[in-house]
Amino acid sequence: MNAIEVRDVRKAYRRYGRRKQFATLKSALLSGGIIRDLKGEAAFEALRGVSFDVASGTTFGIVGRNGSGKSTLLKLIAGIGKPSAGDIRVHGRLSALIELGAGFHPEISGRDNVYINGMMLGLSKREIARRFDEIVAFAELEEFIDAPVKTYSSGMYMRLGFSVAINVDPDVLLVDEVLAVGDEAFTHKCLDKFAEFKRRGKTVLIVTHMLDLITRFCDPAMWLDHGVTRAHGDPKRVIDAYLLDVAAQENRALAAAPAASTPRDASPPADMNAAAEGRWGSREAEIVAVDFLRSDGTASHVFDSGEPVEIRLRVRAHEPLSDFVFGVGIFSVDGVCCYGTNTDIEGAEPAEFRGDAEVGFHLDRLGLVEGTYKVDVAVHRRNGAPYDYHRQLYTMRVTSKVKDTGTFRPPHRWTFSSGIRLSGL
Amino acid sequence: MLHSFRQLLRHRALIESLVARELKARYRGSALGLLWSFLNPLLLLLIYTFVFSVVMPGGRSGQVEHFPLFLFCGILPWTWFSSSLLESANVFVAGGGLLKKVLFPAEVLPIVTVLAGLVHFCLGLPILVAFILYYRVPITLDLAWLPLIVADQLLLTIGLALIVSALTVHFRDLRDLLGNLLTLAFFATPIVYPLSQAPGWAQRFLALNPFTHLAVAYQEVFVIPGPFTGWPRVIELGLVSLAVCFAGYFVFDRLRDTLAEEA
Numbered sequence: 001m002n003a004i005e006v007r008d009v010r011k012a013y014r015r016y017g018r019r020k021q022f023a024t025l026k027s028a029l030l031s032g033g034i035i036r037d038l039k040g041e042a043a044f045e046a047l048r049g050v051s052f053d054v055a056s057g058t059t060f061g062i063v064g065r066n067g068s069g070k071s072t073l074l075k076l077i078a079g080i081g082k083p084s085a086g087d088i089r090v091h092g093r094l095s096a097l098i099e100l101g102a103g104f105h106p107e108i109s110g111r112d113n114v115y116i117n118g119m120m121l122g123l124s125k126r127e128i129a130r131r132f133d134e135i136v137a138f139a140e141l142e143e144f145i146d147a148p149v150k151t152y153s154s155g156m157y158m159r160l161g162f163s164v165a166i167n168v169d170p171d172v173l174l175v176d177e178v179l180a181v182g183d184e185a186f187t188h189k190c191l192d193k194f195a196e197f198k199r200r201g202k203t204v205l206i207v208t209h210m211l212d213l214i215t216r217f218c219d220p221a222m223w224l225d226h227g228v229t230r231a232h233g234d235p236k237r238v239i240d241a242y243l244l245d246v247a248a249q250e251n252r253a254l255a256a257a258p259a260a261s262t263p264r265d266a267s268p269p270a271d272m273n274a275a276a277e278g279r280w281g282s283r284e285a286e287i288v289a290v291d292f293l294r295s296d297g298t299a300s301h302v303f304d305s306g307e308p309v310e311i312r313l314r315v316r317a318h319e320p321l322s323d324f325v326f327g328v329g330i331f332s333v334d335g336v337c338c339y340g341t342n343t344d345i346e347g348a349e350p351a352e353f354r355g356d357a358e359v360g361f362h363l364d365r366l367g368l369v370e371g372t373y374k375v376d377v378a379v380h381r382r383n384g385a386p387y388d389y390h391r392q393l394y395t396m397r398v399t400s401k402v403k404d405t406g407t408f409r410p411p412h413r414w415t416f417s418s419g420i421r422l423s424g425l
Numbered sequence: 426m427l428h429s430f431r432q433l434l435r436h437r438a439l440i441e442s443l444v445a446r447e448l449k450a451r452y453r454g455s456a457l458g459l460l461w462s463f464l465n466p467l468l469l470l471l472i473y474t475f476v477f478s479v480v481m482p483g484g485r486s487g488q489v490e491h492f493p494l495f496l497f498c499g500i501l502p503w504t505w506f507s508s509s510l511l512e513s514a515n516v517f518v519a520g521g522g523l524l525k526k527v528l529f530p531a532e533v534l535p536i537v538t539v540l541a542g543l544v545h546f547c548l549g550l551p552i553l554v555a556f557i558l559y560y561r562v563p564i565t566l567d568l569a570w571l572p573l574i575v576a577d578q579l580l581l582t583i584g585l586a587l588i589v590s591a592l593t594v595h596f597r598d599l600r601d602l603l604g605n606l607l608t609l610a611f612f613a614t615p616i617v618y619p620l621s622q623a624p625g626w627a628q629r630f631l632a633l634n635p636f637t638h639l640a641v642a643y644q645e646v647f648v649i650p651g652p653f654t655g656w657p658r659v660i661e662l663g664l665v666s667l668a669v670c671f672a673g674y675f676v677f678d679r680l681r682d683t684l685a686e687e688a
Contacts, residue, residue, distance in 0.1 A: 079528045102526035107450040119439040
């Protein structure tokens with residue numbers, strides 16, 4: 001038995017540019033095109049043929065980037081707006097948490113707003129009266145329920161909105177990215193409520209960017225991208241596919257960035273640690289290109305924390321050199337040096353450097369926590385005078401499934417004596 | 426359309442609560458509160474009485490018995506009519522966010538506006554009664570027609586409010602246009618002058634304005650002595666209003682799906 005059936009749904013919006021032609025009576029009359037405009041031919045397709053079923057009693061997650069059509073889909077399922085084509089069926093009472101507290105009137109009391117909001121969501125007066133205490137208790141607003149809503153903090157406002165919507169007790173609940181309301185404690189309460197929903201065999205459809213929520217709660221998940229389904233099925237697999245695509249896109253964006261801002265020539269700054277990004281040096285030797293390579297030799301800008309990485313410099317000596325040092329530094333985005341080293345520090349004696357050459361700096365395991373890092377590369381004399389210094393010109397994104405904190409992840413493991421049992425590590 | 430209408434009926438309680446909220450919220454924070462529902466028409470009456478009996482006493486108004494009472498009979502329902510339409514024009518632009526986020530019949534909002542206006546109208550009636558007592562106008566059985574006249578106006582206003590609210594979403598110009606149209610309609614309605622004083626050709630023109638018949642009916646029931654002779658027109662107007670209401674609902678229903686997107 002399906003709670004929601006979506007069949008080849010399409011939704012087209014008129015492009016905003018056209019709206020202007022249509023927004024004033026004068027222009028509609030002058031161009032004589034009221035009828036033509038009403039048809040709205042140059043449309044933007046937010047959904048391009050989406051089909052799926054949500055089985056009754058399951059929790060279904062939808063992920064996707066901003067603008068992928070998630071919210072549009074949710075609104076169509078909620079009945080706010082009609083699909084341009086296709087068919088949507090919902091079996092059972094539906095409640096949608098699309099914006100919490102939408103329709104609250106600031107001037108009247110929380111009590112009156114609960115009644116009106118509840119009725120808008122489809123409850124009768126008597127049903128609300130019966131659930132009123134529960135609604136107020138869940139929102140933790142017992143003391144303030146008779147104060148006008150305009151005196152509420154935004155957290156109180158959201159909590160009351162959430163509490164009303166969740167207490168509608170629907171068979172099908174649609175949730176659009178609203179869990180980020182209130183503090184930790186309230187979020188936990190909301191999650192408990194979802195779990196309770198699940199236990200009682202209700203159907204939930206969640207749109208969220210909190211991916212761990214999807215893997216934790218959802219039975220199937222779907223990844224929506226530019227109005228089409230990219231993946232559908234086991235949440236873990238869907239999320240992995242989605243993350244991979246996000247990484248690939250970030251990669252393309254980062255690869256495009258250095259080209260956009262070609263290294264500028266600048267004089268060396270007085271204080272190296274305070275220096276902003278830039279490039280300087282006397283150029284007897286030059287760093288021609290910098291690549292970040294995976295173990296299979298492909299270039300990338302996004303790496304998993306546990307992956308091996310090679311930073312490869314293509315260098316050129318314009319005259320034969322015998323005094324040279326190669327160096328690499330990795331910085332967090334807030335400018336903290338995570339690691340820096342060079343061939344001189346590590347005890348290498350330079351002998352000869354001539355013509356075009358390559359230098360590889362190999363990290364067997366990246367070992368950084370998730371985040372974005374800037375990289376310095378340099379070739380300079382042993383006394384520090386730079387031939388060519390690239391200051392924070394390269395960006396590297398590190399991803400990780402484990403959300404640990406800090407900057408560095410040393411190789412580690414846990415052990416437990418008998419008496420403690422865990423799984424998953 | 427029938428389906429939509431059934432949906433609307435299911436939301437009776439919501440409409441009721443929204444009207445109550447509208448009344449509560451309107452004067453929240455003002456010192457005089459609901460008293461403004463009395464004061465507003467009273468002050469308007471004072472201004473018109475001053476203009477037409479003190480500043481320009483030579484006008485035709487001089488020939489009307491109990492001029493302030495006569496004036497009030499027209500102003501009170503007119504205020505209901507015009508403010509309902511003006512607010513309806515704004516109702517989705519102001520409350521548009523709601524349409525995008527909550528599923529409920531959109532026609533609830535303009536209907537609530539008109540009904541809230543009806544409550545204000547009813548709150549103004551005691552003032553009218555006070556005037557009647559003050560001028561010692563005999564109260565007759567004609568008053569029995571009042572509920573029907575009010576019902577006519579209610580249907581007419583709801584029909585127009587539905588059209589105005591839905592069209593304004595698409596044509597924002599309508600809001601400004603409407604203000605001027607209402608001013609024109611005000612003077613094209615025998616409110617500050619009696620219909621009988623207008624020249625014959627003008628009377629035929631004024632008869633095209635449905636509100637003319639409403640204003641005349643109110644005046645006949647409250648001020649003009651003698652039996653109420655205009656009742657056939659009240660029935661006719663009732664049919665016309667019903668037609669307007671249906672037409673309004675039809676137009677609204679056709680535009681319904683575009684409201685959430687455009688508002």
